[in-house]
Amino acid sequence: MARRNTIVFFIIAAIFAFAVCALVYPLFDREEMRLGLDLVGGVHLVYQADFPEDSSAEERTAAMDRALITIEKRIDKYGVAEPIIQQLGDDRIIVELPGFTDIDAAKSLVEQTGFLEFREAELNGAGQPVYLADYLEQGNLSFIDLQEDGDRVFVLDILNEKEMLEHKTIAFLVADNGEIKLTDASGNPADREALEQYAAQSLSWISARGDDGTPLTGDLLADAFPSLDQSKVVPVPQVSIEWNSEGSIIFDQIAKRLYNSGAYGTPQRALGIFLDDTLLSAPQILESSYGGSGVITGNFTREEATELANLLKSGALPMPLKQPPLYQEKISATLGADFIDMSLMAGLIGIILVMLFMIVYYRLPGVLASLALIFYGAVVLAIFKLIPVTLTLAGIGGFVLSIGMAVDANVLIFERMKEEFAAGRTLGAAIEAGFNRAWTAIRDSNVTTFIVCAILYWLGSSIIASAPVMGFALTLFIGVAVSMFSAIVVTRTLLRLFVGTKLAKRTSLFSAHREKK
Amino acid sequence: MMLDITGKRSLFLIISEIIILIGIIALAVFGLKPGIEFSSGSMLTMSFEQEIDQSELREELTSLGYDNAIIQRTAAGDFFIRTQELTSDEKIALEEALGARFGALAEREFYSVSSMVAAETVHNAVIAVAIAAVGILLYITWAFRRMPKPFHYGVCAIIALVHDVVLVTGIFAILGAIIGWEINLMFITGVLAVIGYSINNTVVVFDRIRENLRRGVHPDFEMVVNSSLVETLSRSLNTSLTTLLVVLALLLFVGASIQNFALVMLIGVIVGTYSSLFVAPTLLIVWERGEWGNLIPLRRAKTKEA
Numbered sequence: 151m152a153r154r155n156t157i158v159f160f161i162i163a164a165i166f167a168f169a170v171c172a173l174v175y176p177l178f179d180r181e182e183m184r185l186g187l188d189l190v191g192g193v194h195l196v197y198q199a200d201f202p203e204d205s206s207a208e209e210r211t212a213a214m215d216r217a218l219i220t221i222e223k224r225i226d227k228y229g230v231a232e233p234i235i236q237q238l239g240d241d242r243i244i245v246e247l248p249g250f251t252d253i254d255a256a257k258s259l260v261e262q263t264g265f266l267e268f269r270e271a272e273l274n275g276a277g278q279p280v281y282l283a284d285y286l287e288q289g290n291l292s293f294i295d296l297q298e299d300g301d302r303v304f305v306l307d308i309l310n311e312k313e314m315l316e317h318k319t320i321a322f323l324v325a326d327n328g329e330i331k332l333t334d335a336s337g338n339p340a341d342r343e344a345l346e347q348y349a350a351q352s353l354s355w356i357s358a359r360g361d362d363g364t365p366l367t368g369d370l371l372a373d374a375f376p377s378l379d380q381s382k383v384v385p386v387p388q389v390s391i392e393w394n395s396e397g398s399i400i401f402d403q404i405a406k407r408l409y410n411s412g413a414y415g416t417p418q419r420a421l422g423i424f425l426d427d428t429l430l431s432a433p434q435i436l437e438s439s440y441g442g443s444g445v446i447t448g449n450f451t452r453e454e455a456t457e458l459a460n461l462l463k464s465g466a467l468p469m470p471l472k473q474p475p476l477y478q479e480k481i482s483a484t485l486g487a488d489f490i491d492m493s494l495m496a497g498l499i500g501i502i503l504v505m506l507f508m509i510v511y512y513r514l515p516g517v518l519a520s521l522a523l524i525f526y527g528a529v530v531l532a533i534f535k536l537i538p539v540t541l542t543l544a545g546i547g548g549f550v551l552s553i554g555m556a557v558d559a560n561v562l563i564f565e566r567m568k569e570e571f572a573a574g575r576t577l578g579a580a581i582e583a584g585f586n587r588a589w590t591a592i593r594d595s596n597v598t599t600f601i602v603c604a605i606l607y608w609l610g611s612s613i614i615a616s617a618p619v620m621g622f623a624l625t626l627f628i629g630v631a632v633s634m635f636s637a638i639v640v641t642r643t644l645l646r647l648f649v650g651t652k653l654a655k656r657t658s659l660f661s662a663h664r665e666k667k
Numbered sequence: 668m669m670l671d672i673t674g675k676r677s678l679f680l681i682i683s684e685i686i687i688l689i690g691i692i693a694l695a696v697f698g699l700k701p702g703i704e705f706s707s708g709s710m711l712t713m714s715f716e717q718e719i720d721q722s723e724l725r726e727e728l729t730s731l732g733y734d735n736a737i738i739q740r741t742a743a744g745d746f747f748i749r750t751q752e753l754t755s756d757e758k759i760a761l762e763e764a765l766g767a768r769f770g771a772l773a774e775r776e777f778y779s780v781s782s783m784v785a786a787e788t789v790h791n792a793v794i795a796v797a798i799a800a801v802g803i804l805l806y807i808t809w810a811f812r813r814m815p816k817p818f819h820y821g822v823c824a825i826i827a828l829v830h831d832v833v834l835v836t837g838i839f840a841i842l843g844a845i846i847g848w849e850i851n852l853m854f855i856t857g858v859l860a861v862i863g864y865s866i867n868n869t870v871v872v873f874d875r876i877r878e879n880l881r882r883g884v885h886p887d888f889e890m891v892v893n894s895s896l897v898e899t900l901s902r903s904l905n906t907s908l909t910t911l912l913v914v915l916a917l918l919l920f921v922g923a924s925i926q927n928f929a930l931v932m933l934i935g936v937i938v939g940t941y942s943s944l945f946v947a948p949t950l951l952i953v954w955e956r957g958e959w960g961n962l963i964p965l966r967r968a969k970t971k972e973a
Contacts, residue, residue, distance in 0.1 A: 196784070253777060257755060474754050478779040496920035500913035507909060544853060547917055547925045551860070551932065554913035558906040562871070565902040591874050594810050595867035601802040602863035606856055609795040613787045618925070619852050626860070 155646045162640055166525050169532035183535050184232065185248070186542030186617045189490050191483030192248040193256045196614045198472040199241040210241065213468035216460045217243060220467055223425060224259055236615070242476065244615050253480040261471060266368025266462065269355040269422040269429075270408060272302060279417040283349035285323060286342060291330040295356060299325055300365075304352040305422070305429045317429035320352055321345055335427070355422050355429070360400030370397030374462035376455040379447060387455040389446040391462060398442035409438040425461055477614040493546040500550045501527060504557055512564050518644040519560040519637070526556055526636035530629055539628070545621030552629025558595070559637030562588040578649045585642050592638070596630055603627040670900070673893040676949035683830055683946050686938075690837025693844075699836060700843035702851040703778060705792070707785035709753040711761075712776035714745040719769050721746070727768050731761060737847070745775055752779055792855045799859050803828070803866055810870055814877055819954050824869045827947035831865045832858060834938045835931055850927065857931025864910070864932075865939030868903055869947045875899050876948065888955050892948050900944070907940040 187194055199217065201210055214237050225233045225247065234246035245260055272280040272295045280294050282304045293299060302323035310316045321340045322333045332340045345352075357365045372394040378385035393401050404421070412418025420432040423446075433446040446458070505523060508516035530549060534541060567584030575583060603623045610619030703710050721740055728736045728748065737749040753761065758777075766772055780788075804825070811820040835858060842848035875895040885891050914936060918929040953959060 198783070254755065254759065474752070474779065474781070476781045476784045478777065480774070480777040482773070482775045492920045496913075496916040499920065500916040503912040503916065504909045507905075507912065511905065544856070544925050544928065547928060550913045550917055551910070554910035555864075555906075557909050558867075561902050561905045561909070565899075565905075569898065591871050594870050594874065597806055597810075598803060598863040598866045598870075601806060602799060602859045605795050605799050605802065606859055609791055609855070610852070612791050613784055616852055619856055622853075622856055622928075 155643055158639070158643045159647060162525065162643060166528060169525075169528040172532040172536055173528065183531075184538040184540045185490070186540045186545065186621060187246065187248055187479065187481050188543045188618070189493075189541065190248050191251045191481050192246065193250055193253045194247075194477070194479040194614075194617070195245045195253075195257065195260065195475045196238065196477035197243045197245070197260070198476050199243065200470045200472045201241065202469075214241070214243070216468045219457055219460050220425075221245060221260055223428065223461065226428075238613075238615055243471070246615075246617075249483065251480060251482050253478065257475070257478075261473075265426055266371070267424050268358045268366040268404075269303065269424055270358040270404070271417040271420060271422075272298065272354040272356045273411065273418065277411060277418070280354040281350055282321060282345060282352040282354065285332065285354070286346065286349050291323070291332065293323075293325075293330065294354075298356045298359075300357045301325070303355045303424065303427055303429075305355060306348045306352045308351075317432070319427055319429065320348055322427070323354070353417055355424070358404045358421060360403045364396075364400055366397070366400050366404060368462070370394055370400065371462060372397065374459045376452065376459045377445070379445070386447065387450045387452045388448075389450070389455050389459045389462070390443065391446065392443045395442075398440075401444075402439050402441070405435050405440055406438045408435040423462065430461055431458060489543055493543055493550075497546060497550050497553070500553050504553055508557060508560070512560075514648065515560075515564050515567070515641070515645065518648070519557060519564070519641055521644060522560070522636045522640040523553065523556065525640050526632055527553070529636070530625075530632050533628055533632070534625070539624055540617060540621060541625075542617045542621040544618035545625040548622040548625035549629055552626050552633060555599070555630060556633030556637060559588070559592045559634060560641055562591055562595075563637070563641070581642070581645050581649060585638065589638070592634065596634060599630050600627065603630075669894065670897050671893065672896050672945070673889050673949055673952055676945075676952060679945035679949055680953070683942070687830060687833050690833040690840075693837040693840040694833070697840040697844035699840055700847065700849045701789075702849035703749065703780045703785070704851045705785055705789050707752055707780050707782040709750050709758070709779040710777070711748045711750075711758075711774065712741065712745050713748065713762075713765070713772050714743075714775055715769050716771040716773075717769060719746075724748075724765075724769070727765065731764055733761070739847070752781060788852065792852070795855065795859065799862055803862060807866070807870075811873065811877075814873070815880065819951060820873055823947045823950040823954065824866060824873065826950060827869055827942040828862060828865055830942045830946055831861060831935060831939050835861060835934050838934055839931075848927075853925055853928040854931055857928040857935065860928075861931060861935030861939060864936060865943060868907070868940060868943035871902065872896060872899050872943055872948055876951070889952050892952055896944060896948055903940060903944055907936055910936050 199210075199214065201213070205213075218235055218237060221243065222233075222235050225235060225245070230247045230250045232248060233250075234244065236244050238244050245256070247256055250256055274280050274284070274294050284294060285291060285302075293302075303319055304321040304323070306318045306320050308316055308318060319335065322335070324331055324333055332342065332345075334340045359365050370393055371391060373390075373392045375390055377388055377390040379388045408419055408421060414434060414436075419434050421435055422432045423430045431446060431448065433448065450458070501523065505516075505520040508519045508523075510516070512519065530552070533539070534549075539545065563584045566588045567580050570583040570587075571577060571580040603626050606623035607620055607627075610616040610621075610623060721738060724746060725736075725738055728734070728738065728750075733748075733750050735751065739747040741747055750761075758779075762772070762774065804821070807821045807824055808817065811817040811824075814820045839848065839850055839854065843850070872895060875898055876892055879885075879891050879895050879898075884894060911933070914929055914932045917925065918933060
């Protein structure tokens with residue numbers, strides 16, 4: 151018995167150590183708690199898709215998928231950390247941007263119609279590709295390819311942390327009232343010094359035009375769909391594209407020109423596919439004539455091929471969104487900073503008060519219950535961080551509330567212990583009986599809380615994905631579940647360690663008295 | 668000498684009757700004031716750099732066509748403006764007009780709820796409360812399955828529950844009428860949490876009654892109930908106290924968006940503890956003895972005289 155208890159004690163200690171580590175160190179790629187909008191500020195929007203009356207269920211599902219991808223791409227460009235773009239029900243989209251507080255900008259970002267266009271590398275007089283460095287060398291900016299007076303997009307190809315090639319648009323060259331300017335994504339003058347280090351690798355992309363000057367854009371594309379290259383031993387995912395009649399002609403003119411401008415693998419042979427100025431893919435032109443259809447190959451996975459096909463088809467959102475959004479919420483970050491301090495304070499004061507009460511009223515068992523409460527707090531917070539649970543004010547409220555409720559199990563047990571002790575049992579027997587007899591009451595009394603949490607979670611998630619309500623339900627649920635473990639297993643193990651020591655002989659420590667017979 | 672709780676049951680029950688009556692009247696007369704989550708509309712919280720007067724702000728909003736706008740000054744000195752649902756253009760125009768009149772302003776918070784979402788929220792909130800009621804009923808039936816008269820226990824527990832909910836909503840109706848306090852989703856969250864919490868306490872007391880009946884501690888039912896109450900009293904009070912401590916911490920230090928929730932919990936925990944100690948168990952005795960007549964104050968006075 152005692153040996154088993156020691157083993158359980160070490161398991162508890164290990165769980166506690168793990169929880170503390172998870173809180174202090176970034177474990178499983180989780181560096182910080184995920185905080186909700188009411189704590190870090192941000193924007194929460196719910197849109198209703200406006201489908202044509204006669205669209206089928208499959209068309210709607212496909213359109214929703216494409217709309218989500220398109221919105222994600224647009225948000226990505228703005229560097230919002232951990233945005234949430236999700237489908238809600240059949241025809242709604244939630245957009246949640248933590249830390250991004252300009253609600254009007256967020257709305258226009260989501261609601262804009264995206265622009266899909268095709269670009270090619272700008273060439274200098276010698277037929278060689280032009281890089282940003284070539285422009286930075288110039289004193290007064292002037293276009294290098296004088297025949298093309300449209301804007302240039304400078305794209306840096308870099309490997310990200312996952313060793314995947316990523317295309318980053320780092321600057322633009324635009325003609326504005328006869329003056330040529332180097333700008334950033336928002337149209338402000340670019341910081342030349344900051345660009346310097348990437349300039350030699352950033353290719354200049356110009357609009358790909360047919361012989362009559364018509365640019366190749368998304369509206370000339372008839373279809374795009376994922377397919378498999380059957381010529382390989384193992385079929386390789388690829389994207390098939392089909393042009394409309396005008397697109398077929400212009401595309402072939404461009405293909406012929408690019409095919410003849412450079413060798414396979416050089417930037418001269420690449421056709422860049424741009425959505426809202428972001429380079430999605432830069433496939434090589436393999437033939438001088440395609441006759442209206444072609445394939446884009448690359449090291450695609452099936453998912454990537456599907457995603458690219460979707461993006462090609464849906465430069466614009468596949469359906470309009472109803473105006474104004476169904477639900478809008480914006481919370482400024484300044485408010486958030488105050489809230490974090492205040493809610494931390496509330497949690498801390500709540501825990502300290504509960505501990506003080508337990509220690510004063512129950513003495514030694516109270517001290518042990520307080521230790522169990524610390525264990526409980528660390529484990530619950532670690533779970534919040536690792537899942538991760540988005541912590542909102544209401545979520546913290548649920549956690550703080552669960553602290554008050556967590557000790558209920560201990561109160562039930564300790565009261566029972568006192569009764570058993572008063573009835574003449576030995577301390578050890580009273581402890582065991584207290585735990586055993588209190589168990590049904592503990593189990594029964596937590597069932598209602600679980601029922602309520604489940605209903606609340608449904609209520610919160612059903613319409614606008616209300617983070618406060620869902621957060622509360624989730625944190626209270628986790629809190630109560632962990633509290634049952636900590637109050638029963640942890641406190642009992644600690645108490646058993648004390649039985650048989652000298653301390654246990656001093657019954658005053660247990661605030662237990664025998665009834666006078 | 669054991670504390671005699673059940674002996675004073677008429678007093679406890681009459682207090683409860685009066686409280687419930689006040690609650691029902693408040694609900695009937697004032698009703699609950701729905702926030703924009705339930706009634707749709709837009710809500711702006713703005714801070715102005717310059718000190719501005721609330722009446723001037725009202726005047727400006729009226730001249731802009733928002734004569735129904737509700738304006739409140741927050742504790743932090745910001746202004747809180749509630750209007751009908753604004754379109755994107757209307758909101759920008761409103762902020763520009765206010766900026767032109769009162770100087771630089773910052774939009775701290777903005778919420779806008781369409782009538783569609785508001786209607787669905789009301790609908791789902793009703794469903795949630797209904798499911799909770801059914802869930803609790805099923806749970807009570809299960810929890811009391813081994814009681815001698817499960818129906819009595821179930822009904823008394825539910826009366827205690829209704830008692831708590833009427834009181835909490837009644838107080839919010841009064842707050843709504845006096846200081847314009849609105850209810851939102853966090854209010855519903857609080858009410859559901861109170862329902863879960865209150866039934867817990869009752870179950871623990873009833874559980875002890877069941878145990879003591881089986882052990883046959885006393886032939887008189889009233890004495891069994893009383894000793895069960897006394898035995899669980901410190902547990903009931905201690906648990907309520909620890910919960911109250913954290914709810915108070917929440918109310919004092921967090922406030923703002925969960926004020927509704929924390930206040931519902933504060934009232935709910937107090938009244939829930941009262942009802943599980945003094946209403947549910949005493950009703951059991953009243954039922955057992957068929958003393959329903961004593962619940963009407965006038966008749967009770969008469970029987971005493973006789």
